[in-house]
Amino acid sequence: MRLQGTLLEWNEQQGYGYVKPNGRSDKIYVDQKAFHYRPHRPNIGDTLILDVEQVGEELRATGAKFKLGRVAQVTTKKRSPIFLFLVLLLLALTAVIAYEFHLLDSNQQTSQIQSQ
Numbered sequence: 001m002r003l004q005g006t007l008l009e010w011n012e013q014q015g016y017g018y019v020k021p022n023g024r025s026d027k028i029y030v031d032q033k034a035f036h037y038r039p040h041r042p043n044i045g046d047t048l049i050l051d052v053e054q055v056g057e058e059l060r061a062t063g064a065k066f067k068l069g070r071v072a073q074v075t076t077k078k079r080s081p082i083f084l085f086l087v088l089l090l091l092a093l094t095a096v097i098a099y100e101f102h103l104l105d106s107n108q109q110t111s112q113i114q115s116q
Helices: 081-115
Strands: 003-011 016-021 028-029 046-053 058-066
Touching: 003 028, 016 046, 028 046
Parallel strands: 028 058
Antiparallel strands: 003 016, 003 046, 016 028, 046 058
């Protein structure tokens, strides 16, 4: 059966721990061999997805993996008001310079027409 739960205990030296499945009161034994892929070492509080079987009186994980989403959290960086002000100022200066070149170009065309 497949269950999801939270890692309650982990003994790094021995390579095993216990998981409390969601909605249940028992504990599931999980050995480091149950992890087919470990992007990081198990930490207390990690959410795990387990393939579980009954061995005597004990539930044991035969397969374990970390629930996705824990490792790849993206944080967004807020821009400061000064940065936004500088961007707007740069855009305004670019617009003024473009307008001045447009006026200069149209004045040159007018003077060329008058000289002919």
